[in-house]
Amino acid sequence: MNVNTGAVLGMATVPQLDPNDPYNITEPKLQAILDNAGTALTEDDISVLQSRLGQDAVADIIADGVVNPNETKSTDEEGNEIDVPSEKSQLQGMIREAEWKNKAVTELYYPGSVFKLMTAAAALDSGLMGADQQFYCGGDLTVFPNTEWEHSYHCAEGNTHGWLDMAGALNHSCNLYFI
Numbered sequence: 001m002n003v004n005t006g007a008v009l010g011m012a013t014v015p016q017l018d019p020n021d022p023y024n025i026t027e028p029k030l031q032a033i034l035d036n037a038g039t040a041l042t043e044d045d046i047s048v049l050q051s052r053l054g055q056d057a058v059a060d061i062i063a064d065g066v067v068n069p070n071e072t073k074s075t076d077e078e079g080n081e082i083d084v085p086s087e088k089s090q091l092q093g094m095i096r097e098a099e100w101k102n103k104a105v106t107e108l109y110y111p112g113s114v115f116k117l118m119t120a121a122a123a124l125d126s127g128l129m130g131a132d133q134q135f136y137c138g139g140d141l142t143v144f145p146n147t148e149w150e151h152s153y154h155c156a157e158g159n160t161h162g163w164l165d166m167a168g169a170l171n172h173s174c175n176l177y178f179i
Helices: 028-035 045-052 056-063 087-100 113-126 165-172
Strands: 071-077 082-083 133-135 140-143 151-154 161-164
Touching: 028 087, 028 140, 045 056, 045 113, 056 087, 113 165, 133 165, 161 165
Parallel strands: none
Antiparallel strands: 071 082, 133 161, 140 151
């Protein structure tokens, strides 16, 4: 960071994202959808929005097949008239949030297959585990039971792998072995 201006000088993320220009939408297809607000969305536009932002998140916006660029009026519970942001503004905010979200630190994911290799290598290198150490995979594992942090982890498609050593866990890509 530049201590005089606050500008971010280096950042190890996606190269097209400029942390000094957070309002720039870097995906051309998403920017084109915003630029064409008010015209009919194509099937491809709808597919891109649903896959990038989530089907539920964009359901109301794409319901009529057009991204409305105009603010609308509504009334609140007390009968006061209020401005409702345009669908274009809402969509623009959702796109910016999706582009800047670092899913590796903000979302709860099962350990990915590539990360399982790193976890195994780190465990072996540190001496915390041996390749022959066994773990029983019963298909699911609950951590912090009976607390507000309780969470259940599962193996893909509900598989139960039984007793596994590290090679077997990597072979079956067992989530529970690496948690």
